[in-house]
Amino acid sequence: MSQPLLQIQSFSVSFGAFRVLNNIHLTLAPGESLALVGESGSGKSVLARSIIGCAGAGARQEGTVLFRETNLTSASDQTLTSLRGGKISLMLQDALSALNPLYTIGRQMMETIALKHPAFAKGAGRAWKGFGRSDKPALRAMALELLHEAGMDRAEECFHAFPHQLSGGMCQRVMLALALAGEPDLLIADEPTTALDVVVQKQILHRLTQNVRARRAALLLISHDLHLVSEFTDRIAVLYAGQIMETGPTRKLLANPRHPYTRGLLEAMPKANTPKGSLRPIAGEVPAPWERDQGCLFRGRCPKALAGCALPPQEYVVENGWASFCGQLPHTTIPHAPSGGGPAYALCS
Amino acid sequence: MxxxxxxxxxxxxxxxxxxxxxxxxxxxxxxxxxxxxxxxxxxxxxxxxxxxxxxxxxxxxxxxxxxxxxxxHLDLGKSYVTGLPAIEVFLSAMGPTLHLMLPTALVTLLIGIPLGIVAALHSGTRLDRGLLFVSVLGFAVPNFFFGLLLILFFSVWLGWLPTYGNASWLHYIMPIMTIATSEAAIFSRMARSAMLEGLNLPCVQAAYMRGISRQRVIWFHAFPNALISLLTVAGFFLGTLTAGAVITENIFSWPGIGRLLVVSVAKRDIPVVQLIVLGVGCSLIVANLLVDLLSLVVNPKLRRTTR
Incomplete structure (x- = not known):
């Protein structure tokens, strides 16, 4: 097992009295890709943003998020600013609104490259200045290269365009190019392709995973699209109402889910040959933050719920690297005794 | 374009x-x-x-x-009161008004906008609430009252500043303070909300999440976006400057448009009133036109050539 790149341990995030993420454990090794799936409101985006320290002004964090040796929950503003867009970059969902309407794509890319690309960024002194006239040709060449890398066909035209002149797919490619500008070791993609059609989705994710793999970087892909996830990631973590329900190898887990919630998600997902009327949505809604307690939060909607589900969920190991927080579906091993610090299983390959 | x-x-x-x-x-x-x-x-x-x-x-x-x-031919008749051409009466009052209102506008914008931005950058803190208090006070105290307070303080008690006319630069201080206080109070609130809106734009948040430093995000991403919405308000404000300030000009006996309007209406001097209405209307139209053209320059989104 190599040294993990990102270690999230006993991590919780609350806004005021409401806990939106509860006791999260996740580990990510270099070169690995992890999918984070779950319904809207399950806390996926909050997790993504709190990794880079952008959960919001009122967020209270507990536990640790270790990036290599840096604890991101207690890191200084300066450290976080230099990590953001550098070693850790976040690619956002709504690309058009994430681009400044007042500047051309080229200008925004050159700014980000000048501040974040290892070959251009020269320490904190430049954080304010941006770039000068003399840097322009090199920055421009780099921007065009990144746009090509992101799969933009007419990079030159795009460079001079304003965001509103581009299609959704093109904007998202720009976002990818921007996210790659810092040559990140960890790329967090928060539903990067949700608003796009299937063909463009695949193209962009293909580019993304190619780049990440080539540089042996790690990918945290946040999505609610299980098809995409099974195609592009090695491991999966299923999040529900701020709790991890099940984590394991993506394909094995999706083929044979050991948590009723994962099973519910799969049954609610259409395939091309799904007969009409056979989709089964999960009844009910994600409990609101003020309805959450210490027990399994899915029990209100779970077909297999028992009285014991009101107790804090226990971890059941299915096999090495695959754990479910529900004992109702068949498992090969008995539950682990609740462990004090961190997960008792190894999640890194 | x-x-x-x-x-x-x-x-x-x-x-x-x-x-x-x-x-x-x-x-x-x-x-x-x-x-x-x-x-x-x-x-x-x-x-x-x-x-x-x-x-x-x-x-x-x-x-x-x-x-x-x-x-x-700019021939708008003669003033019924003085018998002079109305345009002459109008222009002789426009000079003092512009002399008063242009510095006032400058003071207003230079105080109001920075205060609003400071409040936005410290929103929710004690400083923000303090600035809110000050601006509500500045806006809530009526000009006629504030002007009289200034006269009482600076002219009657201290004897530093003259109370009426526009003979020297000393005469400008109190009228400018009177108008700028309330206008800057309004502007600071508008600048604050524009700046907050700018700071909360998804693209500004995204720039921050790309690891661009806070200072650079504020001044290169949030501020230009805030300026766009401030531009419209500022343009309208500048357009109304030619109307003078009816109340303040009367308090300080300033020989400007505001005072001319009151006198002319009282004396039914129709050609002059007509000219004032036309003149003020024109300056609003010109200001709005300038704002329209300027926003075309500033905001690329409006520059769509396809329509």
Missing amino acids: KTLCLRACGRAAVTLALLITCVFLGLHLTGDPATLILGFEATPDDVAAFKLARGLDLPMYAQYWRYLGDLM
């Missing part, structure tokens, strides 16, 4: 035509100028002579035509 500019100019021209027509109609709808000016005791012969002299016996469309022709 060119068509968009032309369209903005066209809109301004249409508004101007409407304004001119409305002033003409308004003047003729408010009653017969002859009886208004000569009074009810006038004999029918007097009235007829008056009408003949001013072309009031002509049919409406002919009068309108003549009025337009006069406008072209």
